[in-house]
Amino acid sequence: MAVIEEFGPSIARGFWLTIQLAALSGFGSLLFGTLLAAMRVGPVPALSSFASWFVTLVRNTPLLVVCIIVFSGLPAIGLLNQTGFLVKAFVAVTVYTSPFVCEALRSGINSVPLGQAEAARAIGLGFRGTMSQVVLPQAYRASIPPMVSVLIAMTKNTSVVGLFGLAEAYARLQGLLNDNADQRIQIFLVISLGYVVIVELISAVGYLAERKVGTSR
């Protein structure tokens, strides 16, 4: 593969950025998505309705629009002007992915028998204790497959920020195709392969997690 020898460094730099962004946004979305899910099923009406609104709103907004708001819209009114681009990308991808994480997790929460929560209340646990000790652990286990799908979609979605100032894998692809018209197919294959490897890794981790802790019925 002459492509690897010639463009390896550039492609590697691009994928390094893709991986950084996917890892950061992955953790960010899991955290924020869990918070949203807890708000949605929680006892505080204000938080619960805020979370449902947020999920409905963001789930119906294309990622491109979220990116335009974060990268162009907010700086135009003087916000996030001096923020690093990786941080902006992290914000955009995390905000966009969290509602999907929230909904995947909620499907897991719904699969936990009601008796579990009642038993937790009966031994004196409050809402926090019930969620963190009893409900969420079981919910996570039940929602591994949809969660893996969400994370895979998120990884591929990171390519959108290639149009918003980050030279990640997709942006590198564009650049290499533009400058090396005679090796289009090889370049395309190498970059596609990179994405396949990342996605397969996520799938493999998901599969292992499912084998280890997943719910089997």
Place this chain on the structure above:
Amino acid sequence: MRIRHLGTAVAAVALALSAAACGDAGGGTSTEPENDYAIAENPSFPEGSRMAELAESGTIRIGVKVDQPGIGFQPAGADRPIGFDPEMGKIMAASLGLEPGDIQFVQTVSDQREPFLQSGEVDLVIASYSITDDRREVVGQAGPYYLTGQQLLVPSDSDISSLADVEGTEVCSVTGSTSLSNIEEEGATPRGFSTYSECVDQVLNGALPAMTTDGAILLGYAADNPDDLKVVVEPFSEERYGIGYPQENPEMCQWINDTLTQAYDSGEWATAFESTLGQSGVETPQPPQLDDCSENQG
């Protein structure tokens, strides 16, 4: 259905926010110049040549850019691109005996230019298409019909005055452009956006210190915001814009060169320049020396 209303409100806010991101395109006029190029009467071409086929068919499809003010730009709502490249297309069509109205302009983004020529999606590509050896491996490129070079666009109060100053800073251009890889080699962090206007906005917002691309495009933006922006550094790359044609029609090269030579001599090339790129106040340059067609066989 309050959700729908809220969604509409948010969409409106998002649009309002992003309206800033698609401001005035700048660079030249926003109306199509009305140049009358001499339409050839009954042009004759060798039997079976691509030119004869095109003249016969009464239409030609030309790939152009739609996001480069002054060079090839299609304002929102317009149905035809405006700029130096489309004007070149009209000159090419005129030599086949075709009116400007017979041309079908096709939008080609940078990395579609070769595939569109190879698959016969377009007959010619005139889209700020720099001549390179790599490209001549897969398509034909005649010309050059225009020379430009990469420069920097910075805020008026910027300290950046030489190319060495960009090292360690962030500089934007269009994702995937050659300008971006050049600036990366100078030690800057490349920041690619989907359009030039988004990139200009980043500089105007103060989110980024500089923008880079071919000087011709930058001058258009500087002319649009004379108080806020300036073009700095001498051109540090040589871009030779050429006209792309399918490799299986090598006979087109000489026809393109002959047509360009004629446009140079008749003053039509200068007219095309003045009515487009020249609007930003640059002087009309000398037409560049054309490559010999024998160099063009990859």
